[in-house]
Amino acid sequence: MRVILGAGLRHSCYISVPVVDLTTILAGLGTILPQERILTALEDLIPYSFDGTAAMSHRPMVVAFAQTTEEVSRVVKWANESRTPLVVRGSGTGLAGGSIPTEGSVALVLSRFDRVLELDRRNLTLLTEPGVTTQTIFDEADRVGLLYPPDPGSMKISTIGGNVAGNSGGLRGLKYGVTKDYVMGFELVLPTGEVVWVGNKCVKDVAGYSLREVFIGSGGTLGIFTKILLRLLPRPAAKRTLLAVYAKMEQAAETVSAIIAHPIIPCTLEFLDRTTINCVEDYAKVGLPREAEAVLLMETDGHPAVVAEEAEIMARLAREQGALEVRVAATVEEAQRLATARRSAFAALARVAPTTILEDVTVPRSELAGMVAFVADLAKRHRLRIGTFGHMGDGNLHPTFLTNEEDEAEMHRVEMAFAEIVTETVRRGGTITGEHGVGLAKKKFLPQSVGDLNVQLMRKLKRLLDPNLILNPGKIFDCPADSSNASP
């Protein structure tokens, strides 16, 4: 399995110095953190040896908890001097292996950075520590009539620090964008241990290069966020949720095209295929039609008059494209039940097979119908079970392989299919990852997706900011310490 995803954990990360031994690590960390926040027992290491990614894990040498910026800074300075790899994590909900510890590493856990520091209603901003959950950020904003839009599937447990490090997406991406669009600034510990503040509360700023986006989405490889300043929006006054049921997958895709072309930009346009529908129904029993080949979950939010009008148009367009049924949620509870059904898709699929491997390909919207058909055909050709769901309005699909990593023959077919999806995605002008990131799971495919020159630029940036390669080494791309022989 590891080979499939291009990981090979033990060999994926070029570290220029020998692994530091445990005694040295404990001696160093012990001068910075109290004893009770440094764990070394096997049973304490295991929970921090994996994240949400199937078939990937690696034990850290030590697990450590920092709870102030100064502690993080001192830990990083020490790691940089002693050449100890540091892998920072929050809740470990990532789906690309991005927070899995590398060999000889300290897993630095930031879950104790759990305070919301300020909600500034005049400037519509929220200042938070990185260990706060996404749901808490949403709730804090909601409490005063504001909206924090990014809503990754794991928002109930994912931390905002992880969201920023991964530039997480979510179900509302079509209308509201992704995490990056809501990060105004942050306090960051650089790989040298220096602490820098980037950004401010201004809605416009062109004072020099934009350093924000260098760090957002860099997956813990370029710096550690210790405070995050978020932008909030006024909360939409109304919302309406619809579910359209289709006998044919293409009709769902065509409905999405028709809605965008109308043009309407709903906040959500999610889709589930038959495999996913049935798994969700087994799991959550919300009354999804088991015989349907696809369902579309649609949400529009905003001014009540607009919401009513848009819901009506979307229902009509769905019917025109051949929907068997269009349900409009009559109550808030029903709307929530439908949304929860979609949110539980991954969990529902994960129940039915020993190993669940989630893809995250994204294509230009015009390529969506073709891509969905390609995945369906692929499953047949390789005799694989693939449940597909995703953010159809964003062109972001999650074909999910329901497999068993113990079955070598099947895993070989998964490997072939995985590579074919990547090639087809790139051919259609897409990207190998819309929201889950590269981490370890996709690093093999990065050059194919962005081109060798882009990978070289990323590698240069990594070496510039982290010359000793101590922060989350071996993630996203391999980075030999010496650039002279680097090949993409």
Next chain:
Amino acid sequence: MRVILGAGLRHSCYISVPVVDLTTILAGLGTILPQERILTALEDLIPYSFDGTAAMSHRPMVVAFAQTTEEVSRVVKWANESRTPLVVRGSGTGLAGGSIPTEGSVALVLSRFDRVLELDRRNLTLLTEPGVTTQTIFDEADRVGLLYPPDPGSMKISTIGGNVAGNSGGLRGLKYGVTKDYVMGFELVLPTGEVVWVGNKCVKDVAGYSLREVFIGSGGTLGIFTKILLRLLPRPAAKRTLLAVYAKMEQAAETVSAIIAHPIIPCTLEFLDRTTINCVEDYAKVGLPREAEAVLLMETDGHPAVVAEEAEIMARLAREQGALEVRVAATVEEAQRLATARRSAFAALARVAPTTILEDVTVPRSELAGMVAFVADLAKRHRLRIGTFGHMGDGNLHPTFLTNEEDEAEMHRVEMAFAEIVTETVRRGGTITGEHGVGLAKKKFLPQSVGDLNVQLMRKLKRLLDPNLILNPGKIFDCPADSSNASP
């Protein structure tokens, strides 16, 4: 004057090698470009020796016109090898001296990259060359019912390449954001001459570090855009324009706060002070009330029902804050006349004094009223004439000094006042430039605005990508060739 703005053109740019002589430059360029696209006569150099910035100019050694990516790549390769500074420009509308040639430089003009290459209605994207004007981009989108929102004041003549290099703002920034928010990708010539494509038509992409924002807003110092892929939006179905007239400046500021707090996010919330009102009225005669201390130009767009409702609420809030009069434009022509009045503010102010120096400070919205009052007091204290207008909803003010660079005593007071505005802006959590950029005019103030560590990071990034410092050297910050003695 040059000293005031921290420029000192001849000394602002550390170039590690002696200036290349004209014969060598012509020999090199002559192998790449046809003779008629290489200008050296004094009368040909003068038009390319300045941009929209007052009291700053410098003649290039040569003016050259490239018209294909390959030509640009070859010119850059040659410049990198021969250590010839290259300053790229489009229409030269910049207001911070960003495209003024530096000593011994070749001004590389991209105005011949003037084709719109593709409008993809299914994906709502537009692919263009960099020399196309912003107005043309807007018109092309508008023709098919789509909207390209960024609308810098100079959009009729500014080029999209310059907009992307400067991450330009505009009047619609409050609701729609800035240029960066609409750039999905680009073809770029790196300072080594290599050509790279960054980005794609996907609305979500987390495949590796986000390199887009490294280049957007880098002011021609890190790369040269040769193709640009833009995101378009559905065009709003309706729009309404209002003008509110105030006897007191604070009432206008309070109206803005009340609108945002309501919450309503209009597309435009522009303001003009009395000096500006009178200059505009002298110039454009649109019937602005000369006796008012401030006017607020407000625009809401979107669904007709929402626009009607929001316009009504905004009018009520303006009256509640003490507006003497609230005009709602009855016709499209009247709305356009009001918007044009605002657009002509800078031109109108520039007519009345020999030298016009435009500030571009931006503060968190909550600090806006205080900042406006500070500027008014400052003008009195230093006996200066300052007309202030700006994007009030963004916290972005353009206090404009109406002065005369020949008057040394007054220029000294301008210098003092300019520095005081910067200090006050930073104290209020603001930035020295919201949309015009640092260029030459603000480089002296950059460390004060973003901090020394941020400037060091920017300098490292410059050296990483442009080790021979050939692209627009000396802009944004000084960058000694050798980093060992670098100080911020």
